[in-house]
Amino acid sequence: xxxxxxxxxxxxxxxxxxxxxxxxxxxxxxxxxxxxxxxxxxxxxxxxxxxxxxxxxxxxxxxxxxxxxxxxxxxxxxxxxxxxxxxxxxx
Ligand SMILES: [Zn+2]
Numbered sequence: 001x002x003x004x005x006x007x008x009x010x011x012x013x014x015x016x017x018x019x020x021x022x023x024x025x026x027x028x029x030x031x032x033x034x035x036x037x038x039x040x041x042x043x044x045x046x047x048x049x050x051x052x053x054x055x056x057x058x059x060x061x062x063x064x065x066x067x068x069x070x071x072x073x074x075x076x077x078x079x080x081x082x083x084x085x086x087x088x089x090x091x
Pocket of ligand 1: 004005006007008009067068069070071072
């Protein structure tokens with residue numbers, strides 16, 4: 001298993017962070033909501049919702065690949081991150 005060069009813990013994955021703008025359409029999962037349920041939902045301020053047509057447009061920011069334990073950025077490219085996880089790359 002790959003070992004983080006910063007904290008030396010073994011990991012089978014990396015965290016990724018990418019900046020940008022996400023857009024989506026918001027729907028109620030159940031589009032036919034009885035009036036009495038709608039009233040309860042308003043009172044509870046909650047509802048079953050779903051997003052569709054999610055689009056993500058990166059803003060050109062760097063995708064960071066971080067250790068899931070110490071959260072240090074280890075890599076700035078997917079190639080390096082994959083090589084690290086595959087044990088090809090040690091730092
Ligand atoms: Zn670490």
